[in-house]
Amino acid sequence: MTAAGNGAQTAGRPTRLPRSARRKQLLAAAQEVFVAQGYHAAAMDDIAERAGVSKPVLYQHFPGKMDLYLALLDTHCDAIVAQVQDAMRGTSDNKERVGASVRAYFDFVDHESEAFRLVFESDLRNDPAVRQRVERVEQGCIAAITDTIISDTGVSRAHAELLASGLVGAAETAAQFWLAGGRQVPKAEAEALVAALSWRGIASFPLQGESA
Amino acid sequence: MTAAGNGAQTAGRPTRLPRSARRKQLLAAAQEVFVAQGYHAAAMDDIAERAGVSKPVLYQHFPGKMDLYLALLDTHCDAIVAQVQDAMRGTSDNKERVGASVRAYFDFVDHESEAFRLVFESDLRNDPAVRQRVERVEQGCIAAITDTIISDTGVSRAHAELLASGLVGAAETAAQFWLAGGRQVPKAEAEALVAALSWRGIASFPLQGESA
DNA sequence: GCACAGTGGAGGTCAAGATCGGCGTGCAGT
DNA sequence: ACTGCACGCCGATCTTGACCTCCACTGTGC
Structure with a gap:
C-alpha cells in the first residue's frame, strides 16, 4: 500500500506533468502523509514516494518541509x-x-x-x-x-x-x-x-x- | 531566568540529593520544559540544565525521553x-x-x-x-x-x-x-x-x- | 545522430538522544 | 584522627536519523 491506491501513477514510466498539476499532486500526497503520520514522523522520502516522484522534484516545488506543511x-x-x-x-x-x-x-x-x-x-x-x-x-x-x-x-x-x-x-x-x-x-x-x-x-x- | 527562580540550586556547589528527591525535581524540571517547548522541541539537555544536573543523571533516573514524558x-x-x-x-x-x-x-x-x-x-x-x-x-x-x-x-x-x-x-x-x-x-x-x-x-x- | 531537460539514487551535514572514563565527597574501620 | 572505599556526578563523545543536494540515465525535438 505504498503508492498503489492513490491517483498518482502506479509504477514504471514516470509521467511528465505540468507544474501546476504536479504541485497539486504533491500537496495531496503530502496531506495524506502528514495526516496519517503527523509532521515530525512524516519523512520527505515518504511524501515523494507517495507521489511517485523523487525528492529533488519535491524541493523544486517547495523550499522545505515547513513550507509544504504551511501551504496545506x-x-x-x-x-x-x-x-x-x-x-x-x-x-x-x-x-x-x-x-x-x-x-x-x-x-x-x-x-x-x-x-x-x-x-x-x-x-x-x-x-x-x-x-x-x-x-x-x-x-x-x-x-x-x-x-x-x-x-x-x-x-x-x-x-x-x-x-x-x-x-x-x-x-x-x-x-x-x-x-x-x-x-x-x-x-x-x-x-x-x-x-x-x-x-x-x-x-x-x-x-x-x-x-x- | 534559566535556573534562577526554581527550587533547584542556583549555581556553584552541586547539591547531592537522595534519589527520591532528585527524581521529583527532575520530573518538575521536565514538566516545565515540556510544557514550554513541547515534546519534540524539548531537548534532554534543556531538562538537565533546568534541573541543574547533567544528562547522565537524567538517564540514571529515566530510561529515555519517552518514559519521562509518559510519567508526567x-x-x-x-x-x-x-x-x-x-x-x-x-x-x-x-x-x-x-x-x-x-x-x-x-x-x-x-x-x-x-x-x-x-x-x-x-x-x-x-x-x-x-x-x-x-x-x-x-x-x-x-x-x-x-x-x-x-x-x-x-x-x-x-x-x-x-x-x-x-x-x-x-x-x-x-x-x-x-x-x-x-x-x-x-x-x-x-x-x-x-x-x-x-x-x-x-x-x-x-x-x-x-x-x- | 545529437543536445538537453528532467529523473533517480547515493551522499553531506547537523541536531539530538544516549553513553563512558574521571572526580570529588562522605563514611567506616583501626 | 588517618586512610581506603564506594557512590553519585560531570565533561566529552558516539551514533542514528532526517532534511537537504550532486552524478549517471533516459526519452524527445531538430
Missing part, C-alpha cells in the same frame, strides 16, 4: 474560518446560525482524508508560524460568533467571547468524537443534536439574568 | 479524569454536577505551570502510547457524563455520548480560552457563565424531544 495548513485554516463566517452571514435567524455553524464543523471534520487533523491535532503548535495560524483559526471562529452574541444579547465582550469559545468547543469536540466513533449516528442527526444542545444553551441568554 | 502524562491524565468523576459522584443534583464539571476543567487548566498542555496540546498524539492515554482521558470524561445523561434523560447511548462530548468540549475549550486570554473574567464568574451555558443546553433534554 493555510488552505484548511481559511476553509473552516470561512465556513463559520458564512454560517453567521447566511441568515439572521440565530437558531439557524447555530445549526449552520455546527454543520460547518461537522462538514470540516467529515471532509475527506481527515485533513482537520492538520489544524486541530497539529504536532507543530509550538512552532510560532503554525501556532499563529492555528490560534488565528480559533480566534477567528470565536470572533465571528462573539459579534453576533454581543449584538443580540448585550453581554460584555469578555463574556460573549467565553460563551462563543464554549460553543465552538462543543461543536469541534462533538464533531471529532462523532467521526472517531465511526459515525455511529447519521450525520444530520448528530448535527441536529449538537445544534439543539448549543441553541438551548445560548438561546436563554438574551435579556436573561446577566450576573446570575 | 499519566499523573495529569489521572488527575483530570478523577476530578470529573468526583464532580459526577459528589452530588445528585444535575445542575450542580454541571457546575462541578466545569469547575473541574477550569481548575485543571488553572493548575500551576499550565500542565494541561501535556494532555490537551500534546505534540505526540501520533505515538500509540500517548494517543491511548489521551483518548482514554477524553473517553473517560465523556463516559462519566454519558452515564448520567442516559439515566436522567433516557436518550440512546450514542446520542448521550455526543451530548457529553459537546459539554466536555465546551468546558475544555472555554477554560483554555479563558486562560489564554489572560483571565480577563474572574474565575468564578467564567465558571458560572460556562456552567449556565452548558446547563441550559442539557437541562431541556430530559423528557423533551425523545420520550415526551
Whole structure:
C-alpha cells in the first residue's frame, strides 16, 4: 500500500506533468502523509514516494518541509474560518446560525482524508508560524460568533467571547468524537443534536439574568 | 531566568540529593520544559540544565525521553479524569454536577505551570502510547457524563455520548480560552457563565424531544 | 545522430538522544 | 584522627536519523 491506491501513477514510466498539476499532486500526497503520520514522523522520502516522484522534484516545488506543511495548513485554516463566517452571514435567524455553524464543523471534520487533523491535532503548535495560524483559526471562529452574541444579547465582550469559545468547543469536540466513533449516528442527526444542545444553551441568554 | 527562580540550586556547589528527591525535581524540571517547548522541541539537555544536573543523571533516573514524558502524562491524565468523576459522584443534583464539571476543567487548566498542555496540546498524539492515554482521558470524561445523561434523560447511548462530548468540549475549550486570554473574567464568574451555558443546553433534554 | 531537460539514487551535514572514563565527597574501620 | 572505599556526578563523545543536494540515465525535438 505504498503508492498503489492513490491517483498518482502506479509504477514504471514516470509521467511528465505540468507544474501546476504536479504541485497539486504533491500537496495531496503530502496531506495524506502528514495526516496519517503527523509532521515530525512524516519523512520527505515518504511524501515523494507517495507521489511517485523523487525528492529533488519535491524541493523544486517547495523550499522545505515547513513550507509544504504551511501551504496545506493555510488552505484548511481559511476553509473552516470561512465556513463559520458564512454560517453567521447566511441568515439572521440565530437558531439557524447555530445549526449552520455546527454543520460547518461537522462538514470540516467529515471532509475527506481527515485533513482537520492538520489544524486541530497539529504536532507543530509550538512552532510560532503554525501556532499563529492555528490560534488565528480559533480566534477567528470565536470572533465571528462573539459579534453576533454581543449584538443580540448585550453581554460584555469578555463574556460573549467565553460563551462563543464554549460553543465552538462543543461543536469541534462533538464533531471529532462523532467521526472517531465511526459515525455511529447519521450525520444530520448528530448535527441536529449538537445544534439543539448549543441553541438551548445560548438561546436563554438574551435579556436573561446577566450576573446570575 | 534559566535556573534562577526554581527550587533547584542556583549555581556553584552541586547539591547531592537522595534519589527520591532528585527524581521529583527532575520530573518538575521536565514538566516545565515540556510544557514550554513541547515534546519534540524539548531537548534532554534543556531538562538537565533546568534541573541543574547533567544528562547522565537524567538517564540514571529515566530510561529515555519517552518514559519521562509518559510519567508526567499519566499523573495529569489521572488527575483530570478523577476530578470529573468526583464532580459526577459528589452530588445528585444535575445542575450542580454541571457546575462541578466545569469547575473541574477550569481548575485543571488553572493548575500551576499550565500542565494541561501535556494532555490537551500534546505534540505526540501520533505515538500509540500517548494517543491511548489521551483518548482514554477524553473517553473517560465523556463516559462519566454519558452515564448520567442516559439515566436522567433516557436518550440512546450514542446520542448521550455526543451530548457529553459537546459539554466536555465546551468546558475544555472555554477554560483554555479563558486562560489564554489572560483571565480577563474572574474565575468564578467564567465558571458560572460556562456552567449556565452548558446547563441550559442539557437541562431541556430530559423528557423533551425523545420520550415526551 | 545529437543536445538537453528532467529523473533517480547515493551522499553531506547537523541536531539530538544516549553513553563512558574521571572526580570529588562522605563514611567506616583501626 | 588517618586512610581506603564506594557512590553519585560531570565533561566529552558516539551514533542514528532526517532534511537537504550532486552524478549517471533516459526519452524527445531538430
